[in-house]
Amino acid sequence: MVRAVWNGTTIAESDDTVVIEGNHYFPTDSVRPELLRPSKTTTVCPWKGRASYYTIAVDGKQNDDAAWYYPNPTSAASAIAGRVAFWHGVKIEDDGGPSQRRSFVDRFRRPNRTPPAAEQHIHGEPTPIVDLTDSTFFDSLDGHATLVDFWAPWCGPCKALHPILDDLAHHRADDQLHFARVNVDDNPGIASGLGVMSIPTLVLCDTHGNEVDRIVGLPSRRALDELVARAAAVASSGLSAS
Numbered sequence: 109m110v111r112a113v114w115n116g117t118t119i120a121e122s123d124d125t126v127v128i129e130g131n132h133y134f135p136t137d138s139v140r141p142e143l144l145r146p147s148k149t150t151t152v153c154p155w156k157g158r159a160s161y162y163t164i165a166v167d168g169k170q171n172d173d174a175a176w177y178y179p180n181p182t183s184a185a186s187a188i189a190g191r192v193a194f195w196h197g198v199k200i201e202d203d204g205g206p207s208q209r210r211s212f213v214d215r216f217r218r219p220n221r222t223p224p225a226a227e228q229h230i231h232g233e234p235t236p237i238v239d240l241t242d243s244t245f246f247d248s249l250d251g252h253a254t255l256v257d258f259w260a261p262w263c264g265p266c267k268a269l270h271p272i273l274d275d276l277a278h279h280r281a282d283d284q285l286h287f288a289r290v291n292v293d294d295n296p297g298i299a300s301g302l303g304v305m306s307i308p309t310l311v312l313c314d315t316h317g318n319e320v321d322r323i324v325g326l327p328s329r330r331a332l333d334e335l336v337a338r339a340a341a342v343a344s345s346g347l348s349a350s
Contacts, residue, residue, distance in 0.1 A: 110134070111201040112194045114174065115166040119143055119198065126187050130305070132200055133191035136177075149173045153325075156185040164198070171196050183264075236281040237274065238288045242297040248288065249317035253343035255336065257289045258299055258309040265326040266308045272329070276336050284343035312339050 110132050112120040122138035147161040162175040174196035181189050194200070240248055240256070248254070257273055259266035277287040292299040292307060302311065302319070312321040312335060320342055323335055 109203045112139075112198050113201055114164055114171055114194075114198045115169055117143070117166045119164060119166075119175070119194065120192065126191060128185075128188060128306075131193045131195070132202075133188045133193045136190050136192060139175075139192050144175060145170070147173050151176075153178075153185075156188070157182045162192070164194075171198070174198050236287060237277050238286065240288045240290050240295075240298075242295045245290065245295075245298045246317060248286075249313050251315060252284050252286050253315055253320075253339050254286045254288055254313045254317075255339045256311045256313065257287075258292055258302075258304045258307055258311065259289060260291060260293045260307055262293075263307050269308050269326055272332065276332070280336055280340060282343075285339055310335060312342065314342050 109121060109123050110125045111118050112132070112134060118140075120134040120139040122134050124138075125132040125134055127133070143164055143166055144162040145165055147163050149161040151159050151161075153159060157178050157180060159176045159178050161173040162177075164171040164174045175192050175194050175198070177190075177192045178185060178188055237257075238248065257266075257269065259269070273287065281287050290298060292304060304311075306324050308326060310323045310327065310332075311319055314320050321335060321338060323331060327335070
């Protein structure tokens with residue numbers, strides 16, 4: 109069972125939370141509505157959509173914008189539809205993870221998965237994108253800038269990104285700028301080590317293997333073009349992250 113507690117009062121309690129980027133999203137019917145006050149605050153997440161907020165009020169005290177939810181989440185974040193998460197000092201007490209608790213990766217899974225052969229990304233022609241593993245990742249970064257795509261075979265947004273990135277790699281990859289991919293299912297170590305909590309994630313590394321920039325979620329074409337342009341600049345100048 110997971111509980112959200114503030115000012116000595118349980119705000120929400122459920123054994124069916126969805127965990128994304130370290131935050132527990134509680135089903136709406138597990139949250140005590142009498143403790144929430146609608147807020148005018150909104151924020152926008154690049155891949156989840158626009159969030160709305162609640163202020164928590166308990167025993168005459170209030171915690172502004174301490175709870176949030178996504179009224180109309182994107183398809184990539186459909187797993188958190190109708191759910192509420194907490195921060196700003198709200199304590200999350202977790203008795204343990206039951207089998208039904210879902211992690212952040214479930215937001216991309218489809219109810220009926222296609223056979224593995226149909227899930228594999230098939231390039232129309234060979235691309236200059238190298239598949240890296242936990243054991244080869246760091247050794248492959250020295251001497252050139254590298255743009256790394258963290259993905260998984262079941263991730264719909266990842267598959268949507270692949271042909272676009274393939275095309276960019278065909279036109280922009282050279283001895284100074286390399287393109288690579290890491291399957292996070294097969295290589296959880298490097299993904300965890302670099303703090304990759306959402307996919308797709310694009311990480312730009314300089315010629316010394318230091319991270320320079322990253323984009324989390326499916327980027328717009330403009331954002332992707334800007335990242336590749338920066339990658340080319342890093343490659344040609346030998347810039348480091350310092």
